[in-house]
Amino acid sequence: RSLEGLKTFSYLEELILDNNLLGNDLLLPKLPHLHTLTLNKNQITELERLLDHLAEVVPSLQYLSLLGNMACPNELVCKEKDEDDYQRYRYFVLHKLTNLKFLDARKVTRREREEALIRGAFMKVVKPK
Numbered sequence: 225r226s227l228e229g230l231k232t233f234s235y236l237e238e239l240i241l242d243n244n245l246l247g248n249d250l251l252l253p254k255l256p257h258l259h260t261l262t263l264n265k266n267q268i269t270e271l272e273r274l275l276d277h278l279a280e281v282v283p284s285l286q287y288l289s290l291l292g293n294m295a296c297p298n299e300l301v302c303k304e305k306d307e308d309d310y311q312r313y314r315y316f317v318l319h320k321l322t323n324l325k326f327l328d329a330r331k332v333t334r335r336e337r338e339e340a341l342i343r344g345a346f347m348k349v350v351k352p353k
Contacts, residue, residue, distance in 0.1 A: 227252060241266070242292075248273060258282045265292035271313070272348060275320035287326040288317070296328065312347040319344020 227246075230236070231253035238260040246266040261282065268274055274295065278285060290296040297305040297313050314327055318340035324332055 230255070250274065250277070252277070252281045254281045256282075257284055259284050260287040261285060262287075262289040263293065264289050268293040268295045271295040271316070272320070275317060279320060284323070285321060286323055288321065288324055289326075289328050290317075291328050315340045315344045316347040319347070 227241075227250070230239075234253075234255065235257050236255050237257050239255070239258060240262045242262055242264040244266055246263060246268065248268060248270045250263075250266075250268065261278070268290065271290075274290075278288070291298070297309040314330075314332075314336060317327055318324060318332060318336060322337075322340075326332060
């Protein structure tokens with residue numbers, strides 16, 4: 225559950241953290257060369273917080289996968305979610321992390337990138353208090 229030891233690997237390029245019970249308190253050290261990060265099947269629910277953190281500490285990120293987390297709204301996590309929910313999530317992620325080439329298991333398309341620029345900021349899921 226701790227990523228403390230990662231700070232000594234500043235030249236790390238790929239990191240797979242699937243199935244590790246990682247939650248919203250996830251804190252990565254500054255990893256300027258990291259281009260691939262998978263966080264599948266963890267306990268992440270706060271998408272915007274995670275994306276803001278990743279934008280700050282992994283500026284070279286090109287591949288990100290969040291499948292199996294509540295923050296990634298798809299049928300794997302919740303039967304009430306559909307393809308539209310997932311697409312809105314993709315636009316929001318691409319709005320926050322503009323260098324991504326792959327998100328989850330799909331390549332980022334030019335149309336998605338354009339839509340994310342225009343509407344991505346408005347695709348944030350807001351939970352009632």
